[in-house]
Amino acid sequence: MRSYCRSTTIPLPLMKSKPFGKIPDGRTAQLFTLKLPSGLQADITDYGGTVVRLLVPDRAGKLDDVVLGFDSAEKYAAHTSYFGCLIGRFGNRIAAGKFHLNGRTYTLATNNVPAGQPCHLHGGPEGFHRKLWSADLINRAGNSALRLHYVSRDGEEGYPGNLTVTVVYSLTDSQGLRIDYEATCDQPTPVNLTNHSYFNLRGEGSGDVLDHELTLNAAHFTPVNSGQIPTGEIAPIAGTPFDFRTPQKIGALINSTNEQLKNGEGYDHNFVLDAGKSAQPALVATAYEARSGRCMEILTTEPGVQLYSGNFLDGTLVGKSGRPYHRRNAFCLETQHYPDSPNQPAFPSTILIPGQTYRSTTVHRFSAK
Numbered sequence: 234m235r236s237y238c239r240s241t242t243i244p245l246p247l248m249k250s251k252p253f254g255k256i257p258d259g260r261t262a263q264l265f266t267l268k269l270p271s272g273l274q275a276d277i278t279d280y281g282g283t284v285v286r287l288l289v290p291d292r293a294g295k296l297d298d299v300v301l302g303f304d305s306a307e308k309y310a311a312h313t314s315y316f317g318c319l320i321g322r323f324g325n326r327i328a329a330g331k332f333h334l335n336g337r338t339y340t341l342a343t344n345n346v347p348a349g350q351p352c353h354l355h356g357g358p359e360g361f362h363r364k365l366w367s368a369d370l371i372n373r374a375g376n377s378a379l380r381l382h383y384v385s386r387d388g389e390e391g392y393p394g395n396l397t398v399t400v401v402y403s404l405t406d407s408q409g410l411r412i413d414y415e416a417t418c419d420q421p422t423p424v425n426l427t428n429h430s431y432f433n434l435r436g437e438g439s440g441d442v443l444d445h446e447l448t449l450n451a452a453h454f455t456p457v458n459s460g461q462i463p464t465g466e467i468a469p470i471a472g473t474p475f476d477f478r479t480p481q482k483i484g485a486l487i488n489s490t491n492e493q494l495k496n497g498e499g500y501d502h503n504f505v506l507d508a509g510k511s512a513q514p515a516l517v518a519t520a521y522e523a524r525s526g527r528c529m530e531i532l533t534t535e536p537g538v539q540l541y542s543g544n545f546l547d548g549t550l551v552g553k554s555g556r557p558y559h560r561r562n563a564f565c566l567e568t569q570h571y572p573d574s575p576n577q578p579a580f581p582s583t584i585l586i587p588g589q590t591y592r593s594t595t596v597h598r599f600s601a602k
Contacts, residue, residue, distance in 0.1 A: 254306035262306035282319035292526030297436035318362035325572035332575035350460030357390035378403035394420025431563035434522035438556030443484025
């Protein structure tokens, strides 16, 4: 089977790196720049594998940074914002921070308490977003790419077994930022990796995203209880505020009295993608911002995507442009397996076993009209 993480290490002129500040243990993080001649540029740090900056042209060719973030590793370390970082071992929530596997109960770190109900969120307080990944710049199909590597040791955040992870960020000729994930283990363990970029296609710090038009190729979603844990139901979206099968503004129905929107304080829900888990990335979502003309398509091999409408941004975090990030100033589309899958036998399995290789690919493809 083809490995997406094998590439030549020949450097390209449009690659560069520079120091990005100190992380809490005193080591220096690096910031790597990947760039296409078209102007598309991704700045990524090895601290958390974080997409710090993503410059995308509008319809007039003007470049703007379309992701939220900070200007130093120190600021990322000081805040649990998840801006742009790699999430692991398990993206999203696990109920009560517990799961059962092969006759044993595992207890994970709990770092989130929606409605007073503790859960394990995004790999725990010291998850992959807090790790300094080993990194090298590589040549992927003639374009610049960044390969990141991390070994999560047995017992880290409560997970069983050693997990070896490689992630490659690359720019594509189709104006895309591609993310390829691979992982292997020496004991059965849950794995659900994703990237947690916050997008505003008008430009970071430029206001809310409620007028962004969103299309999701999903006829079902996974409802959640008041603690934002899936109930186990796979529910149809027809006739609900979750129906994005045709373009709908994110803010069109976000303030409705729908119980699910109340539970999530807006959109914070997993959509069950029509394409399901696929061997090659399938088009699953499109976001469009009319003022700039920017369009972002998301293609993935994953069976789900979490729509989060920036409900908990409150203006206290000031981004790299010097502007505060207020409520609903960005949205996330986190490609993934479903939340709480280790406790939900009806959901697609997230258990990786020795001898298998976890593989996942997501592409963010940009254009303007």
